[in-house]
Amino acid sequence: MIPRRSPIRPATRDGATLTCAGVSVDFGGFRALSDVTATFPAGQVHAVVGQNGAGKTTLSRVMAGLVTPAAGTVQVGDRLLPGGNVSEARRNGVELVHQHFALPPDFTVAECFELFNGEQGTVGAFSRAGLTRRAADLLAGAGAEVAPDAVIGRLPVETLQAVEIARALASCPKVLILDEPTAVLPPPAMRGLFDRLRRLAADGMCVIVVLHKMREVFGVADTACALRAGRLVLEPTPIGELDPATLSRAVVGDVTVEAAGTTPEPATSAPVELEVRELGARSGAHDASAADVSLRIRQGEIVGVAGVEGNGQRSLVEAIVGVTGVRSGSIAIGGTDVSAAPVRERRARGLRVIPFERNVEGVSLSSALWENHAAMDGGRGAFLITPQALKRRCQEALRRWKVSYRSVDQQTGNLSGGNVQKTILAREITDGLRVLVAAHPTRGLDIAAASDVRGALVRAAEAGAAVLVVSADLEEMFEVCHRVLVMLGGRVVATFERPFDAEPVGAAMVGGGGG
Amino acid sequence: MRRLLGDGRVAEAVRPIVVVALSLLLAVGVFGLSGYPVAGIVGGAVEGSVGSAAAWTQTLRWAIPLLIIALGVGITFQAGYFNVGAQGQMYAGAIGALAVGLALRDGPAIVVVPLALATGVALGALWALVPGVLRTRLGADEVVTSLMMNFIAVLLLEWICVGPLKNQDGSGQAATTDMLPAAFRISDGSGVSPLMLGICAVLVIAAVALRSRTRMGLEIRIVGRNPVMAEWMGIRSSRVGLLVFGLGGATAGLAGAVEVFGPLGSLRAGFSPQMGFMAVIVALVAALGPVRTLVAALFFGALRAATLYLPVVNDLPLAGLDMLNGMVALWITVSAVPVILARRAARRTQGAATVAAPVEKPVEKEAVGEHG
Known part of the structure; x- marks a missing residue:
């Protein structure tokens, strides 16, 4: 009954060169890609960079067969892919790891692998033990440290990504495409991802990765190409021939990027606008409870909260905003206790919020x-x-x-x-702004927009607001913040003052002692 | 369908018309195939709804309760709550108003009638607040609970008609209540009077004002579209929810009271069994806009009038006309319900996050946050 499966442990991987020729994509009247021609040789890591809306995601989706191009072709090795056919693309060895993970939250890791398993048995039946064994093999092969029976919804985001990559590697692809894999990762996990990608390329695979940050491009890629407004403005070029300035110019064009600059220190005598004392609060099952969190932010001060996602940042922010109840401790805005006050009253007192998920908590899209x-x-x-x-x-x-x-x-x-x-x-x-809470204010934004947002935070502080920034982007926090707190397991485990150093902050984020 | 009509503003206005026209065509087609004279049916329908003064009166008579209920239902839907209990809320309002009217049958009309209408409004609102509270406090699905409340109201009405308010001098053939004193009636048996039209006008104006001139209207729309964002902005979704349930029930209750004090004069077990549901369709056809609701209510009033007139001139069975109504309902439901369901889904994930139920945050992100 139960179909036999060969144990999949890809010892050597083969790769294939992926070639796009004259690819154009139209969405309605909007030209998302126009005439993109590029060759990505096997055995290398290729970075695709560009601003938001430049067409990076569209290009990766065309290559994976998810989007049908209006014109042009995609070729893997010597095989021409039929446009817009995912199964055909996968059969020819192209796998895409999405920007937003698409794994069902209630499934275990092993079940997810089965779900995406292309080689169906005659009946489609499976045994739990067999699944687990196979999943364990795949995870080990991809270097992911996670139990096959772990439930997807409970995994931290970086593990989830490792699972996604293991899932993609299950079919022994020749080309692996990752769409903005670093957007969700804390810095320490980033290094692990890059090592993994480099190893895959060294084994001969063609790895194409969509990236946002220059530092990441120069940290992992063999070649880089740039998209701007749907056009390929920089062909895949060996990284040795590039420098960050050239690449930035290719990405941004002639627009000058406004630098936020360093914020002047607030006066030590400035009154405290936001005071959180020994706060205990819990947002939901997917974030640690904030426990015993205390912080004071003065007028004109910008305080950052760093930490791997899920370590209580959401609980803290939701408690300050008032969408989650305060279990213990207190919160005061402008000297007035608001621990039990509804959101509306806190806003009336000058609290303003840039929420975590702009499309869910920030605006109503419709x-x-x-x-x-x-x-x-x-x-x-x-x-x-x-x-x-x-x-x-x-x-x-x-x-x-x-x-x-x-x-x-x-x-x-x-x-x-x-x-x-x-x-x-x-x-x-x-005008009424006194306390600004900004959660991931620049997540997913392009360089120019992110810089605008950072500038806005700095100007708000200069105008006298107390600003709390929660971010996964250390560089950004170092740029704008006066102080950076690190949250781990719901507690503030370390506080850093200017000048900042990424090493100890990163170590504190993952609980590396010493810090 | 969507592709055919695009999804711009014009399409939004045109879609209900296309839907209704298609249903009518289909229904007439079925009649034709069954061997009925198509021309006679169409002619009869026009004649019975707008062909004469009497026909217009009939159209208005049915449009009035439909309009009153649909305005409230529309507000509830705007906030993203799928309250389908208008039928029961109407019964509750009718029973309350009649009880007051009969209890104070010797009182002056100028006092008793407003009091009775107010009682109807209050009872309708209370009837709707039961599913409203269950929804906003406990997370119980309002579609199920409001529908269940309909059955309770039907049985309550039946009991009223054979029990406490039973018509003492009737023949006992049908379960009916005593008649209200003639002085209390706000219309004659035709069901149309200047006062009733005035009530409708006031309600339409109030609904327009609520929608476009009040912060409450804005908040209702925001809660309907994104309850999570509303909470972050300091708008309490649960409070807005209770409010719209109350408003929806209040208008349905008023419609019931108006029915009793207007055309009916007394209550009969299971009167106007389709009214609440037709009103839901009216609200959906009108895409929840008050002025469009007026137009839609008139149309469905006309349809109802034609439905009652046709068997008189042709030998069309009444069931055939129910089919026509059902066809329109089906089309509208098919085209409008996905939107409402999407809003409900958004609300559910939000409910799960605030109510003590197990939290499903990632689901919420996938449901609403896919805009890469």
Whole structure:
């Protein structure tokens, strides 16, 4: 009954060169890719860089057969892939690791592998022991340290990614494509990923990886190519012939990137705007409880909270905002205890928030821009509203923040990620601002947009706000913060002052003692 | 369908019309195939709904309760709650209003009638708040609970009609209650009067104002579209939820009270059994806009009037006309329900996060956050 499976332990991998010839993709009237021609030889790690909306994800999806190109072809070795056919692409050895993991949260790791297993038996039946054995083999082969019977929904994000990669490697692909694999990873896990990718390339595989940061490109890739507005502006070029400045210019074009600069130190006499004392709070099953967290932020001060995701940052932020109850300890805004106050009252006292997930907690994608903007009334609580006045207010704010939009009546979901984030800034950074809580404020944004957002945080602090930044991007925090706290297991385990050094901060994040 | 119509603003307005037209065509096609005179049916339908003053009265008579209920249902839907208990809320309102009217049958109309209508409104709201509280406090599915409340209301009405308010001098053939004094009636048997039209006008204006001129209306829309974001903005989804359940129930209760004090004059077990559900369809056809609700209510009122008129002129069985109604309902449901369900799904994940139930955060992210 139970189909026999050969134990898969790929000792040597083979690779194949992947070639795109004249690939163009249209989404409706929008040209996402135009005439992209590039060759990615086997045995190397190829970085694809570009801003948000430059077409990186689209290109990787075309290569994996998820998107049908309007023109052009994709070739693996000497085989031409039929456009837009995932199973055919997989059969020819192309595997894609998605940016957002698509594994079902209730399944175990072993079950997930079976789910994506291409070589079906006649009946499709399987034994649990067989699955577990096979999964263990695959995980070991991919260098992922995780138990086959672990439940997906409970795994930390970096392990999840290792599982995804192991899943992709299960079919012995010739080409492995990773779409922004570093976006979700804490720095220590990044090194592990890069080592893994380098090993795969050394075995002969063609590894194509979409990246955002220069440092990462130069840390892992053999070649780099750049996309800008759907065009390949830099052909895959050996990394030795490139320097960060050249690559940045290729990515950004002629736009000058505004540097946030270093924020001046706040006066030591400045009053404390946000005070959290011995806070205990729990956001949900996917984040550690914040335990005994204390922090004080003065006017004009920017304090960062670093940590591997899931170590209580969400619990802390939600408790400050008021969407999660305070179990113990207290929170005060501007000297007033708000531990039991509803969100609205805290906002009325000057609390403003850039939430973790801008599309979920930050805006309503299907609502009009002006509605999202008017959702915050700053505690004024008037019963009657005048839509025209609100629309005008929204218009002015969006113009001030240089959001590209057509009309304030348009659906927010039509904007790009960077522009959505700017609409949130436009709504939150207003006159009444006293405490700004920014959670992953630049996640997924391109270089220019991220720099705008960082600049906004710095300006808010300069204008006298107390700013709390939660981020996974240490470089960013070192750039803007006065102090950086590290959370681990729900507790603040270390505090760092300027000048910052990545080594001890990174060590504290993963609980490496000494720090 | 979506491809055919695109998804712009124009398409949104055109879609319900296309849907209704298709259903009518289909129904007429079925009648034709069954050997009924198509021309006669179409002619009869027009004649019975808008062909004469009497026909217009009939159309308005049915449009009035549909409109009143649908306005409230529309508000509930806007906040993302799928309250389908309008039928029961209408019964509750009708029973309450009638009870007050009969208890104070010797009182002055100017006092008793407003009091009775207010009682109807309050009882309708209470009836709706049961699923509302169960939904917002305990996370119980409001579709199930509001539907269940309908059955309770049907049985309650039956009991009222054979028990406490039973018609003493009736023949006993049908379960009916005593008649209200003529002085209390706000319309004659035709079911249309200036006062009733005035009530409708006030309600439409109030609904338009609520939607576009109040912060509450804005908050209702935001909660309906993204309850999680609403919470982060300081808008309490559960409170907005209770409010819209209350409003929806209140209008349904008012419709019930108006029915009793208007055309009916007394209650009969299982009167107007389709009204609450038709109103849901009216609200969906109108895509929840108050003015469009008015238009849709008129249309479905006309349809109802035609439905009652056709068997008189042709020998079309009544069941054939129910089929027509059902066809429209089916099409509308098919085209509108996915939207409502998506909103419910968004709400459910949010409910799971705030209620003490096990939390499923990653699901929430996948459901709403896929906009790479």
